Amino acid sequence: MTHPTDRLAEYAAGAGAPDIAAHLADCAACRADLAAWHRLRAAERLDAAPPPGPELLAGVLRRVRAAPAAPPVFIAVPRYSGPNRPRRLLPVAGQLLAQQARLIRRPVWVLAGLAIAAGTVLAAAVPPGRAAGLFGLVVPPVAALIVAAGAGDSGPADELVRATPTSPRTVLLARLTLLLGGTVGAGLLATLLLATRDQLGAPGLLLAWFGPLVPLCALSLAVAVAWRPGAGMGLAMAIWMLKLLTRPGLLDARIAGAVATVWQPALPTVAAAVALAAAVVLAAPLLHRNRIRISGVAQ
Numbered sequence: 001m002t003h004p005t006d007r008l009a010e011y012a013a014g015a016g017a018p019d020i021a022a023h024l025a026d027c028a029a030c031r032a033d034l035a036a037w038h039r040l041r042a043a044e045r046l047d048a049a050p051p052p053g054p055e056l057l058a059g060v061l062r063r064v065r066a067a068p069a070a071p072p073v074f075i076a077v078p079r080y081s082g083p084n085r086p087r088r089l090l091p092v093a094g095q096l097l098a099q100q101a102r103l104i105r106r107p108v109w110v111l112a113g114l115a116i117a118a119g120t121v122l123a124a125a126v127p128p129g130r131a132a133g134l135f136g137l138v139v140p141p142v143a144a145l146i147v148a149a150g151a152g153d154s155g156p157a158d159e160l161v162r163a164t165p166t167s168p169r170t171v172l173l174a175r176l177t178l179l180l181g182g183t184v185g186a187g188l189l190a191t192l193l194l195a196t197r198d199q200l201g202a203p204g205l206l207l208a209w210f211g212p213l214v215p216l217c218a219l220s221l222a223v224a225v226a227w228r229p230g231a232g233m234g235l236a237m238a239i240w241m242l243k244l245l246t247r248p249g250l251l252d253a254r255i256a257g258a259v260a261t262v263w264q265p266a267l268p269t270v271a272a273a274v275a276l277a278a279a280v281v282l283a284a285p286l287l288h289r290n291r292i293r294i295s296g297v298a299q
Helices: 005-012 018-026 028-047 054-066 085-103 106-125 131-135 139-151 156-162 168-194 201-226 229-244 253-263 267-282 284-298
Strands: none
Touching: 005 018, 005 028, 018 028, 085 168, 106 131, 106 139, 106 168, 131 168, 131 201, 139 168, 139 201, 139 229, 168 201, 168 267, 168 284, 201 229, 201 253, 201 267, 201 284, 229 253, 267 284
């Protein structure tokens, strides 16, 4: 049986064909196709219907205007009250310190702890009276190194830190609190352990390493934040090596005097170092923007 499939569209449009009518009487498949063509033609007629005139819109407007007005709805908007800053200061500071502790690389803490532990063991092994000099050569450079390594940029994490609303000044202050707090705490613990056998006692041991720690950390911090961490670490190690070479005739008198100013600081030197560190912290936003601009030009 031959099905007139290609002629069903014309038949549905009204073109009479007796042979197609006779075929449709015996073929259910062709009748189903013809019904589909009839539905398609009916849809075309609906699409071809003219759009409603302006009287439809006029009728809708009359019904809207005739409807009774709805009563006004008053919504009570809660008043905003700012956070209680005195109560939230400590939790926010704790969260900031905890987040910064995660950004400081773990090898920094590990190497610092091992260096201070080794210095404590060596200072305990030397004859009494020499522990202060030996231990004073350990804690200051360790503190300066971790300050330079931790206070400077620490990789991709700092790109995210710059994108946050937290000021670089606040971030730097939090990192310094963690780095110096951990180092000074370890130094105090070692001082208490060594004071039981050294002739100077705890105050003498404390002054032997805490005095040079302040200017050395301030110098390494300034170079690390203003330039790069590696430069700050290199400066601290250079001053430490010059201290080891301060023997009669090995260094120029001016260089030996500069090293002595850092390693045996007087009160004005300590005050100047504290002022330098404070200036670096205050200028941290400007220094960070300058570093980002220089990096963009270099790329």
